[in-house]
């Protein structure tokens with residue numbers, strides 16, 4: 001598998017730098033931390049690959065998740081949420097918002113034909129949310145892949161969590177596990193900026 005260093009790397013670094021604690025670190029340290037997030041996702045993918053194999057299609061992936069005790073809930077109505085799916089740790093549940101996923105998949109296909117290389121967007125969302133389940137097993141909570149030392153009021157040492165680190169790791173995980181010829185990171189950004197109108201949602 002080829003890791004797409006750039007432009008995904010540059011975009012990821014830019015997003016991490018929005019965090020004030022991360023943004024104050026020296027450039028070399030920032031790059032090393034970004035690498036660590038990507039490596040975390042790729043190593044977790046290798047581990048999952050060893051344990052579960054690689055799903056041939058979306059049905060096989062869903063079956064794997066169910067065998068892991070994860071409930072997959074596909075919401076058929078539009079709830080007007082800004083995201084496509086989410087993982088609820090307390091319920092061990094992955095929720096997919098199908099009307100929004102379909103609308104975004106259609107818009108992506110129009111903007112960049114064959115961008116998803118034949119992979120259903122809902123499958124990529126399932127794999128992404130499964131990362132958050134696995135991440136929680138490793139780190140005790142979702143969103144803790146990147147934690148930095150900080151000082152509260154400039155005095156008291158405390159841990160500062162950079163949630164974007166987990167997202168970067170999640171996208172690296174999906175690419176490595178499913179052996180994708182592209183990273184989902186850059187188009188996640190694109191999706192966030194998409195103007196999804198009511199009439200696009202079916």
Ligand SMILES: [Zn+2]
Pocket residue numbers: 128132166167170
């Ligand atoms: Zn995520």
